[in-house]
Amino acid sequence: MSLVIKGGTIVAADRSYAADVLVEDGTITAIGAGLNGDKELDAAGCYVMPGGIDPHTHLDMPFMGANSADDYEHGTRAGLAGGTTMVIDFCIPEHGQPLLDAFAAWDKRSQGATSDFSYHMCVTYWSDKVREDMAKVVERGVTTFKHFMAYKGALMVNDEEMFASFQRCAELGAMPLVHAENGDIVAALQKHYLAKGVTGPEGHALSRPPDVEGEAANRAIMLAYQAGCPIYIVHTSCIPAHEAIARARALGKRVYGEPLIQHLVLDESEYYNKDWRHAARRVMSPPFRDKLHQEDL
Known part of the structure; x- marks a missing residue:
């Protein structure tokens, strides 16, 4: 079965041009003028x-007694509606859980996916077993390992x-x-602001200031350089x-740095919205920053 996407404007990395696209059995086989298909x-x-x-x-991430709102079915459907045809999710072992057991748990979660997907594996503790299992994870085709500094x-x-x-x-x-935030300082600042009676969403941003992220990024880069590997800072x-x-x-x-769309379009004023639910829904780590940081990003 073949499909021709007819008469559109192709947007490539370097230019835009008018052409047809021929798709055969799910694979693009030709781009050009006057193409025909079934x-x-x-x-x-x-x-x-x-x-x-x-x-x-x-997607469907368990964390601090709750799960993220989108499961694989609904998250990937939403992605497809916006033109995202593949997601790379994070497989997160509990402390002491073998990496391959976590892999199996995420395979069950992902059964409802409606788009292509892959995983990053997270390293949440260290042992000889983790070291051994990392090779097996790579054999499964997953070649990225995330580490939380927070x-x-x-x-x-x-x-x-x-x-x-x-x-x-x-x-x-x-x-x-690497998730680059100095977790020790964040924990200390959380206690500091709670003691002062700051319990709203704004406290999240106050306890995770920019320098906490910058220090951790510098440290992660140094560790990767000494280990002889590249590093991707999420x-x-x-x-x-x-x-x-x-x-x-x-x-x-x-060294590679990753921007997320929400940091490009939202700033820390979200946490001071008079509607508590509005502000609380925007809590994420690292938090949204002052517009000065947003412009730099």
Whole structure:
């Protein structure tokens, strides 16, 4: 069965141009003028572009006694409606849970997916078993391993654990990912603001200032460099983190920073909205920043 997307404007990485697209058995086989197929889709006046890949989702994620609102079925359906045809979700082992057991749990969660998907594996603790299982995870085709420098007492790993994992990534040709926030300082600041009676959504941003992210980004970059592997810093949100990445790249280090759309369009004023539910729904880590950081991003 073949399909021709007819008369649209192709949007490629370097240019836009008028052409037809021939799809055979789910694969694009030709792009050009005057193509024919069993079925035609009129794309006149429309842009035709590749589906988006979202490399950072948390679908049906268990965390702090709750699960994220979107499961795999609804999250991927929403993505398809917006042109996202693949997501890369995070497989997160509980402390002490074998990586492959977590893999199996996420395979069950993902059965309702309506688009393509893949995983990043998270390293939430360190042991000889984790080191061994990382090779098996790579054999399954997952070559990225995320580390949380925040969420003390839950997902956070310390520098020694992270460095050991980075070294293993270097051996396997894998890429470590890092959530860069200094978890010890965040925990201390949370206690500080709670003691002052700050309990609203604004306290979330106050307890996770930009320098906390910048310090962690610098530290993660140093650890990766010493381990001999590249590093990908997820959801960078502030000037100190951006500057750390820029400095490292200027020195030829293999460092990548990831922006998320919400940090590009929302700022910290969201946390001071008079509607508490409005503000609370926008709590995420790292938090939304002052517009100065947003412009830098």
